Amino acid sequence: MRRWLSLIVLNTWAIFILLFCRGDISKFSITTRHVIVISSSCQCLIYPLELHAKPTVAIDLISLPTLIAPSTSSFGLIYQSNSTISIYSFEGRKLSNFQCTSIQSRLLTNQVTSLSSRIFAIIDIEGHKVSSLSCF
Amino acid sequence: MVSFNFFEIKSIQLLEPKTGNKLRGWLSQITHEVSLSSISLCQNQIDNKQIIVYLDEKKDLFVAQIPLSYGSVSKAREHSFAIQKIGYQIDSFHLNHDTADIAAISTTSYHIWYDLEGMWFEKDLALLAKDTADLPSGGKNSRIVSMQSPYVLFLRDDGVLLKEIVSPFHSIIRRLVRDENWEKVLQICRLSKSESLWAACAGLALRHNNLQSLRSSLAALKLIDKVEFFDSLMSIERSEVSIFILLSNLHLLLFTVFTFYS
Numbered sequence: 001m002r003r004w005l006s007l008i009v010l011n012t013w014a015i016f017i018l019l020f021c022r023g024d025i026s027k028f029s030i031t032t033r034h035v036i037v038i039s040s041s042c043q044c045l046i047y048p049l050e051l052h053a054k055p056t057v058a059i060d061l062i063s064l065p066t067l068i069a070p071s072t073s074s075f076g077l078i079y080q081s082n083s084t085i086s087i088y089s090f091e092g093r094k095l096s097n098f099q100c101t102s103i104q105s106r107l108l109t110n111q112v113t114s115l116s117s118r119i120f121a122i123i124d125i126e127g128h129k130v131s132s133l134s135c136f
Numbered sequence: 137m138v139s140f141n142f143f144e145i146k147s148i149q150l151l152e153p154k155t156g157n158k159l160r161g162w163l164s165q166i167t168h169e170v171s172l173s174s175i176s177l178c179q180n181q182i183d184n185k186q187i188i189v190y191l192d193e194k195k196d197l198f199v200a201q202i203p204l205s206y207g208s209v210s211k212a213r214e215h216s217f218a219i220q221k222i223g224y225q226i227d228s229f230h231l232n233h234d235t236a237d238i239a240a241i242s243t244t245s246y247h248i249w250y251d252l253e254g255m256w257f258e259k260d261l262a263l264l265a266k267d268t269a270d271l272p273s274g275g276k277n278s279r280i281v282s283m284q285s286p287y288v289l290f291l292r293d294d295g296v297l298l299k300e301i302v303s304p305f306h307s308i309i310r311r312l313v314r315d316e317n318w319e320k321v322l323q324i325c326r327l328s329k330s331e332s333l334w335a336a337c338a339g340l341a342l343r344h345n346n347l348q349s350l351r352s353s354l355a356a357l358k359l360i361d362k363v364e365f366f367d368s369l370m371s372i373e374r375s376e377v378s379i380f381i382l383l384s385n386l387h388l389l390l391f392t393v394f395t396f397y398s
Contacts, residue, residue, distance in 0.1 A: 074153070098156020121177055123149075124147050
């Protein structure tokens with residue numbers, strides 16, 4: 001049961017605990033101003049870092065995303081099952097939704113993807129392979 | 137006997153988050169000869185250019201600039217990914233999105249590059265603006281989780297956070313340069329006597345066309361040949377027109393002398 005999330009303020013070492021009643025925490029991500037939490041009941045909750053008692057925004061999702069890609073102005077939810085990426089603003093508005101075949105059949109981590117306000121970058125394997133054939 | 141050697145080229149695909157389209161023709165991907173292990177985009181754009189930092193499996197660290205807007209198509213074609221290799225034997229890195237500083241862990245030490253913007257301006261100076269220190273005790277196999285001046289936080293495998301103090305002066309001089317308070321910048325540099333700080337100051341002076349601070353910084357870095365070249369340039373003509381030309385071409389001239397002497 002993963003129903004609480006402890007936030008440690010590094011300057012003061014103060015600890016805040018976020019408790020969840022509607023399901024377990026499936027995934028979370030932290031940006032400079034927000035904490036994004038995906039619960040197992042397919043809800044995306046956005047907490048501002050200044051006032052983290054209540055989520056300011058709750059987004060109902062169709063399915064659980066594989067990865068959260070955060071940036072300063074928006075965040076992306078990556079669904080590996082149907083190779084789609086949904087970009088949301090921190091106010092809960094859906095900015096875009098597009099397909100990206102590069103995210104199929106590979107281990108997705110925050111190290112292989114990165115999102116900024118203007119660019120979404122992902123490490124990709126190029127299709128061409130150079131093979132050498134030697135016969136004896 | 138038949139043997140196959142498969143060689144894969146890894147690349148970074150760049151997409152526009154609003155539409156999902158590829159960035160723009162030739163800018164849609166960065167190809168690299170070695171497999172890549174991690175990437176990070178800087179959240180702040182500098183001069184309408186996006187910085188991307190990536191680490192390959194040979195443990196080499198690279199930075200690249202992605203131009204985001206152009207005046208015309210012909211001008212756009214002149215742009216390319218200005219890729220610079222800045223480190224080797226790097227295990228992991230962390231990018232500070234506010235200041236565009238990079239902290240990276242090597243086997244037993246950590247490095248901080250303070251002048252990332254200068255990598256495309258004057259690389260030799262920018263590479264001097266780097267601090268290296270030993271990892272804190274027990275910090276082997278740790279990773280950097282936060283870098284907010286003057287602290288760097290390492291997370292060990294067992295979940296222990298280690299706090300290291302780094303130079304606070306780099307962020308201070310950047311703030312002072314924004315306020316055009318060059319006198320204080322030089323005072324701080326003289327006080328700290330740090331080579332990396334002088335190099336960062338020289339890079340900032342070069343980008344902000346402050347000749348006196350640049351000369352002081354080069355002298356403090358003991359780059360005597362460059363100071364002499366600088367003085368010879370200054371003694372050629374002292375009219376306003378020549379100074380203007382000098383200012384506009386200074387980075388080019390310094391680059392020439394750097395490459396000539398190195």
